[in-house]
């Protein structure tokens with residue numbers, strides 16, 4: 001049995017409204033999960049989610065942050081501002097940001113470091129595209145993404161955050177990685193971390209993301225190196241998210 005406590009995070013992506021969020025938070029509070037839980041809404045709803053989770057063990061997170069400190073950077077949000085709004089966590093380097101907004105490995109590493117420096121716990125996303133997997137490059141791509149994070153952050157820092165393995169081909173497609181496929185990459189990530197710091201590797205939580213649903217979560221979370229999940233579509237329905245959290249205990 002590993003000593004790592006399971007962590008399940010909701011990534012709402014660019015979804016929600018004050019009214020929908022209020023209904024979600026009401027449903028969530030009806031049956032609070034026993035695993036560690038993080039809810040990541042769009043920036044403008046962070047305060048609403050922080051207030052809605054007050055008095056529960058669940059914590060709020062953002063979906064992105066700036067690599068800069070405060071100043072003339074139009075449209076950006078600092079780690080300190082997110083902490084000020086009540087966020088404890090932040091998703092960094094999601095594949096949608098890598099693909100659609102040009103975030104490269106080095107920027108993702110810099111953002112992870114900025115998150116730690118500003119007092120946030122980053123959930124750093126890594127993962128290969130379908131073309132990369134079919135070319136047999138999964139391990140190489142994920143290792144390069146991880147190394148870029150380790151160029152900016154000490155392995156011991158990562159213990160306070162998490163790494164999410166999200167194969168791009170499994171995100172929003174209904175095509176979940178098999179538990180064996182996911183476990184294989186998770187084990188490789190942990191082994192690469194262990195080359196730098198064995199203790200940190202053992203203690204760092206590695207989350208799986210990509211079409212996690214109530215029906216497939218338990219089998220994924222049973223794998224020895226899968227310490228929880230990062231949930232997109234299924235996290236938009238409170239009951240489904242709670243069912244996934246229940247599978248993590």
Ligand code: 13P
Nearest residue numbers: 011171172210211232233
């Ligand atoms: P889905 O759960 O919708 O596949 O999204 C996964 C994801 O990208 C979470 O960050």
